[in-house]
Amino acid sequence: MDAVLRAIAIYLVLLLLFRVAGRRTLAEITTFDFVLLLIIGEATQQALLGEDFSVTNAVVVIATLLFADVMFSLMKSRSKKMEKVLDGVPTIVVDNGRCLTELMKKARVDEDDVMEAARRLQGIERIDQIKYAVLEVNGGITIIPYR
Amino acid sequence: MHYRDHVPVSLCTLSMNSAAAGENRTQHDKLDVNDDLDFQRRVWRFERAGWVAMGLIGLAGLLGLLGAGLLSGAESGDGRLRIEYERFHRHLSPVELTVHIDKAAIKDGAVGLVLNEGFADKFQIQTIMPQPTQWRLAGDGMHVRFLAADFESPATVRFYLKPQGYGPASVAIGLEGAQPLTLPQFIYP
Numbered sequence: 001m002d003a004v005l006r007a008i009a010i011y012l013v014l015l016l017l018f019r020v021a022g023r024r025t026l027a028e029i030t031t032f033d034f035v036l037l038l039i040i041g042e043a044t045q046q047a048l049l050g051e052d053f054s055v056t057n058a059v060v061v062i063a064t065l066l067f068a069d070v071m072f073s074l075m076k077s078r079s080k081k082m083e084k085v086l087d088g089v090p091t092i093v094v095d096n097g098r099c100l101t102e103l104m105k106k107a108r109v110d111e112d113d114v115m116e117a118a119r120r121l122q123g124i125e126r127i128d129q130i131k132y133a134v135l136e137v138n139g140g141i142t143i144i145p146y147r
Numbered sequence: 148m149h150y151r152d153h154v155p156v157s158l159c160t161l162s163m164n165s166a167a168a169g170e171n172r173t174q175h176d177k178l179d180v181n182d183d184l185d186f187q188r189r190v191w192r193f194e195r196a197g198w199v200a201m202g203l204i205g206l207a208g209l210l211g212l213l214g215a216g217l218l219s220g221a222e223s224g225d226g227r228l229r230i231e232y233e234r235f236h237r238h239l240s241p242v243e244l245t246v247h248i249d250k251a252a253i254k255d256g257a258v259g260l261v262l263n264e265g266f267a268d269k270f271q272i273q274t275i276m277p278q279p280t281q282w283r284l285a286g287d288g289m290h291v292r293f294l295a296a297d298f299e300s301p302a303t304v305r306f307y308l309k310p311q312g313y314g315p316a317s318v319a320i321g322l323e324g325a326q327p328l329t330l331p332q333f334i335y336p
Contacts, residue, residue, distance in 0.1 A: 001216030004208040052214075054237035056335035060208040067201040 002050075003057050007064035010048050015072075015086070022108065087137045094133035097146070107135050117141035154184070211235065213335060215242060223328045227252040229301070230320060236310040236334045241273065244306040250298050252322050257281075258295045259323035260304070263288040269316035269334060273307040290323060310334045 029037070048061055076083040093104045094114060104110060114133045118124035122143050132144040204213070211219035212235065219235040229247040236242055252258050257280070267289060279291040293304065310316075313336050321327025 001209055001211050001214070001219075003214065004205050052237055052240035054214075054240050054335060056213050056237045057240065060204060060213055063201040063204040064208065067198065067205050070198050070201070 003052065003060045004064050006048055006050070007061045008068060010044055011065055011068045014044070019086070019088075090137055091135045092132060093135050093141075094130050097128060097131060099127075109135055109141065114141060114143070118143045118145075213237075214240065221330070223330055225326075225328065227325070228320075228322055228328060230328055230330060232318075232330050232332065234332055236316075236332060238313060238334055238336050239309055239311075242308050242310065244308055246304045246306070246320065247301040248295075248304065249301050250295075253295045253297065254323075256295060257292050258302075259290055259292045261285075261288050261290055261321050261323055261327060263317075263319040263327060265317040265319065269310060269312045269318070269332075270308040271311050273309055276305045276307070287327075288319075292323075 049057060072086060076086055091103060091107055093100055093107060093109055099111060099114075104114075111127060114130065115124075115127055117133070117140070118127075118130055122145050124130060124143065124145055129145050130143055131146045134142045134144075136142055207213050209216065211217045214235050214237045215233045216235075219233045221232055221234050223230050223232070224247075227249045229249075231245040231247075233242055233244075246260065248258050275291065277293060280294050281290075281292040283290040283292070295302065313334050316332045316334055318330045318332055319327040320330060
């Protein structure tokens with residue numbers, strides 16, 4: 001019984017914590033972010049499994065976590081509002097070639113990040129070639145160049 | 148006719164522009180994609196069945212059919228002995244078994260319990276609270292004895308156990324010289 005409750009509790013806590021940490025946190029994974037992720041996994045494991053290292057417990061916990069994830073994704077596909085709350089919304093950070101500095105600051109994106117995405121995705125050389133840059137809900141930046 | 152022609156079509160719209168649904172669907176026959184919609188539909192059906200199965204596993208876990216929980220908790224007793232135990236265990240996952248002993252069970256200032264071979268087979272005893280004063284081997288199993296004062300309300304002995312084996316465990320616990328209580332249990336891997 002408590003395996004299921006623990007799994008749901010951990011799922012919700014992690015959902016909340018990563019929502020609070022913001023989408024930029026783990027979008028572009030640096031080495032340190034990767035290590036951080038591993039540590040989070042280690043810390044979570046204790047709470048999730050307790051002293052129960054049986055196969056049955058692993059199956060129950062994994063099934064519960066995935067089921068919760070599927071249910072949330074179904075809820076998100078049914079309700080726009082739910083999707084907004086859980087995933088957030090995309091944000092335009094470069095609008096018609098103008099950097100929206102206030103939004104960029106709040107979203108923890110700077111011109112270097114935008115240029116990096118522009119080079120990687122579009123092979124863009126200078127910032128004035130960017131028409132739009134959008135911070136997507138997954139934390140990545142997409143670029144629309146001037147044609 | 149291409150199989151994609153059977154798919155119901157509406158124009159992709161975001162909430163901002165609400166164009167009416169139309170039947171214009173571009174043929175992607177020039178697109179080099181190895182798609183297979185019939186197969187994909189089977190995969191989707193399989194996925195949905197899997198979701199239901201995952202939900203059922205979670206529900207079974209919640210109800211206590213896959214380990215300790217609501218439906219797993221059980222009780223067995225006669226006049227002098229009442230045992231609370233779990234029907235379902237998980238391999239190596241610590242569990243508690245509680246024996247309530249009535250004062251009628253005291254004989255010569257002590258209470259003796261008999262744990263059968265099935266119990267010893269499947270469970271490792273981590274601790275017994277209170278500690279027994281004597282262990283004795285006999286043909287019908289292990290005898291554990293506790294010194295007992297003349298208590299009024301039933302006294303409690305707690306066994307902290309670790310299930311060792313797998314599968315069904317035929318456990319029987321009783322008072323010395325009395326018919327043991329059979330406590331059918333099952334250990335999941």
